[in-house]
Every structure is written in structure tokens, then in C-alpha cells.
Amino acid sequence: MTSANMVSLRDGIQIDLTTGETVVIDATKPADDIAVLSHAHGDHLYTQAPTKLICSKLTARLADARREDGGMVSRTTHPAVTQVSAGHVPGSRATIIEDPNGTTYLHTGDFSTRDRFLLSGFDAEAVAATYDVDVLITETTYGKPDYIFDDQAVLERRIVDWLDDTSDTPVILFGYTLGRAQELELLVSRSDRDRLFVTDAIRKMNAIIEESHDVAFNAERYDRETTLGAGDALILPAQTNRLSFVDHIVKNTGAVKAGFSGWAIEDSFKYRGDYDETFVLSDHCDFSELTATVDALDPNQVYTQHGFADEFATHLESEFSITARSLKKNQASLDEF
Numbered sequence: 001m002t003s004a005n006m007v008s009l010r011d012g013i014q015i016d017l018t019t020g021e022t023v024v025i026d027a028t029k030p031a032d033d034i035a036v037l038s039h040a041h042g043d044h045l046y047t048q049a050p051t052k053l054i055c056s057k058l059t060a061r062l063a064d065a066r067r068e069d070g071g072m073v074s075r076t077t078h079p080a081v082t083q084v085s086a087g088h089v090p091g092s093r094a095t096i097i098e099d100p101n102g103t104t105y106l107h108t109g110d111f112s113t114r115d116r117f118l119l120s121g122f123d124a125e126a127v128a129a130t131y132d133v134d135v136l137i138t139e140t141t142y143g144k145p146d147y148i149f150d151d152q153a154v155l156e157r158r159i160v161d162w163l164d165d166t167s168d169t170p171v172i173l174f175g176y177t178l179g180r181a182q183e184l185e186l187l188v189s190r191s192d193r194d195r196l197f198v199t200d201a202i203r204k205m206n207a208i209i210e211e212s213h214d215v216a217f218n219a220e221r222y223d224r225e226t227t228l229g230a231g232d233a234l235i236l237p238a239q240t241n242r243l244s245f246v247d248h249i250v251k252n253t254g255a256v257k258a259g260f261s262g263w264a265i266e267d268s269f270k271y272r273g274d275y276d277e278t279f280v281l282s283d284h285c286d287f288s289e290l291t292a293t294v295d296a297l298d299p300n301q302v303y304t305q306h307g308f309a310d311e312f313a314t315h316l317e318s319e320f321s322i323t324a325r326s327l328k329k330n331q332a333s334l335d336e337f
């Protein structure tokens with residue numbers, strides 16, 4: 001039987017093993033026995049690097065580049081821990097932990113089951129063929145039935161067609177510096193657009209990913225001297241959308257602003273982000289992919305985190321008859337939910 005108080009949300013996800021060791025995943029200041037990092041997005045990344053860290057080689061390089069003041073990471077392994085592709089962003093990994101008492105935990109981290117761009121999706125059936133997962137800890141960003149995405153090829157074609165149809169106007173595309181920016185660069189390369197510009201922060205990620213994946217993004221550096229013209233595309237970090245320099249670009253060039261997210265299913269995403277156009281493009285599973293993952297893994301117990309965590313846990317209990325709870329900060333047992 002799985003002890004109910006082995007999984008908790010504190011500084012990162014904690015899993016207490018019967019050996020007395022603690023696995024901590026995506027902590028800001030990981031100081032436990034077994035430190036794990038799922039990927040190098042800022043909201044999962046340490047602020048103080050541990051001495052040893054379990055992560056992919058690419059994630060370690062990206063983390064070092066993004067946390068220059070946080071110390072260099074030394075990768076390690078542990079006999080109880082295995083990582084597999086999470087399909088979220090370059091380098092992302094799901095983590096399998098095998099407790100000597102026979103309990104197997106799976107932490108998906110942020111994940112996608114779709115093969116897309118440079119990434120292989122998380123393969124729940126392959127994991128289930130090798131491991132008997134007892135406890136699943138999963139993200140549930142889009143854990144409501146409202147969030148069902150079209151096939152990946154349809155989503156991508158829609159964006160490329162729009163880039164072609166608006167080729168007489170410069171466009172500004174907003175996406176996260178790691179992951180979404182590179183996806184947008186590859187989509188621009190499939191369009192009839194003439195030139196592609198990115199910021200230094202994106203170029204830094206590009207250089208590491210290009211070496212790892214043997215790909216070339218062919219993006220030029222954008223600076224104050226750059227003048228956008230018809231046929232040009234500029235990719236900026238998502239958080240810069242409302243900054244004054246963006247307003248200046250739009251005013252002087254007539255550039256059209258576009259946002260990309262799974263949240264673009266909602267009409268309000270366009271207005272919240274002050275975008276001219278929005279497109280569904282996600283690095284996460286939609287609702288149907290989340291349920292298919294649980295179905296394939298068939299765990300005894302599920303913990304949900306992020307997004308619609310409560311709603312998805314309720315869905316699993318009612319439709320799958322699985323014990324499911326959303327993780328709450330500093331709660332240490334099911335009795336506290």
C-alpha cells in the first residue's frame with residue numbers, strides 16, 4: 001500500500017522515500033537528498049543551485065544560461081530515479097521514482113503528448129509497458145473539458161497561412177523565450193516571410209538548442225537600429241507585450257501583434273493580452289490528452305497541480321474511480337485536503 005503522506009508541495013514537489021531520502025522536484029532552493037529539475041522555465045527553475053542535480057544535459061545547459069548568478073549545475077544520477085521525455089520544451093523530462101518498498105511514482109512536470117517541432121511527446125503507453133505506476137503527480141493546466149485543441153498540423157498550418165496572408169505587414173509574435181519562441185521561429189521559416197528577428201535573450205537559448213538538436217533558426221538580432229518592414233517578423237518575449245517600446249514599434253511600422261497559447265481558445269485572451277490576432281498553440285496537454293495519459297498509466301492515486309487542478313481531480317474520482325487530490329502548499333497528507 002502507498003502511504004498517503006509521502007507526497008507534498010513545499011518548496012517544489014517532495015516525495016519521501018522509505019529509505020529516509022527525500023526527492024525534491026523543481027524547488028527554488030533544493031537542499032534535499034535527491035534534487036530533480038524537470039525543465040528550465042523560470043517558474044520551475046532554482047534560484048540557488050544545488051550541488052548535484054538530476055536533469056537532462058540540455059536542461060542543465062539552459063539552466064546555467066538562464067541563472068548565471070545561481071551557480072553552475074553538476075548533473076548526477078540516482079538508482080531510484082529515471083527520466084523520460086516530457087515533450088514540453090527542449091530538454092524537459094518527466095521523472096519516475098522507484099521506492100525500494102515497491103511503490104513507483106511518476107511526476108510528469110509540464111508535459112505534452114504531441115510530437116511537434118523538435119520534440120518527442122511524452123509516451124504514457126511506453127512508460128506503462130515498463131513501469132507499474134502507483135502514484136501519478138501531474139500538471140493539469142488545461143484540466144477542463146472546455147480545452148480541446150485541434151490536431152497539431154491544423155494549428156501550425158493556420159499560423160503559417162496567416163503569416164503568408166499578412167506578408168505585406170510586419171508582425172510581432174509573442175512567446176516564451178524558451179520553447180514557444182523557437183516554435184514560432186520554425187513556423188516563420190515555413191512561411192513566405194523575408195526576415196526574422198529575435199532578442200538577445202532568445203538568441204542565447206537558440207544557440208544552445210541549435211547545437212543540441214542540429215537545427216538552425218536563422219534569426220537575426222533585433223536592436224534599436226533595426227527597422228521592420230513588410231515581410232518581416234519579430235519574436236519578442238511574452239512579458240514584453242505591454243512595454244512602451246512595443247507601442248513605439250507598432251506606431252512607426254504598423255506592425256500587427258499576435259499571441260499564442262492554449263488559452264487562446266477563450267476570446268478574452270485576445271483582449272487581456274492586447275493582441276491583434278491570437279492562435280491556439282500550446283506546450284501542454286489538452287483535456288483529452290490529460291485523461292488519455294491517466295487512462296494509459298492506470299495509477300492507484302493521482303495528485304494534480306497547476307491550472308484546473310481541483311476540477312481535474314474531481315473528474316478522475318467520478319469518471320475513473322481513482323483517488324485524486326489537488327496538491328496544496330504545505331499539506332502533508334490526504335487527511336489535510
